[in-house]
Amino acid sequence: MTVNELLNHGFNAVSLPEPEREITGVYIGDLLSWVMGRAKASDAWITIMSNENILAVAALADTACIITAEHVEISDSVKNTAELKGINILSFDGSAYDAAVKLHGLI
């Protein structure tokens, strides 16, 4: 399934420069140095972190999108950089677990 298809399932667009990216897996983690080496290309990465560093981690791991769980706020500056660097960000109101369960049924 593609990132923009998630918009019909309770995920909200924060930054969507590459809406057609295919999602093939899911990774959950908040310790960025850990995620950097473990998230796989085309994963949907669920986190509660929201600073600019998440964009670099997503770029390095080449994830399909970042999903910020628990209604975490993303600043405008992070949003703008994400658009600029081609990083998709979606937000989700529930927990990381809820988001993963939802994704499990979809991909």
Added chain:
Amino acid sequence: MKEISLNILDIAENSVKAGASLTEITVTENDERLALTVRDNGCGMTEETLKSVTNPFYTTRTTRKVGMGLPLLKMEAEQTGGSLEITSVPQSEDSVKHGTCVTAVFNKKHIDYTPLGDVVSSIVTLIQGHPDTDFLFTHINGNRTVALDTRELRTVLEDVPLNSYEVLDWIKNYLRKEENK
């Protein structure tokens, strides 16, 4: 990172890459606070470069577009209510006193503080990877001080390379013993 000692590796590698002949790694801690300082005599940075080094999309690497060493260290320090400070004098400005100094301060009582971890392994790894540059490691914990100066080792060892197995093993055991005193 899961341990501050892993950050030490990352930051000190920058120093070596900047052509430092001496990199001083100092950890000063008490019950409340831990300060990590990495000071080198490498080529330094211009003010403009200095402004961008905590931007995760800035890197001196050519193999990838992202440099995470300093951005992560800054984030981890700030998450504990601490701070990161970087000062630098570029070689072009001062041909004698050039170099970079990175200081990260952590509040150890904060729930998001990650422990120092295996600092001995980090120091041994650095010496192993860069036997021809010098490192001065100092760990001050309350009233205890652990120190290792590869310049001193060099004068004793003469022609024996610092990355020979026996030397590295001695360094590891010496530091472990001192750290656990």
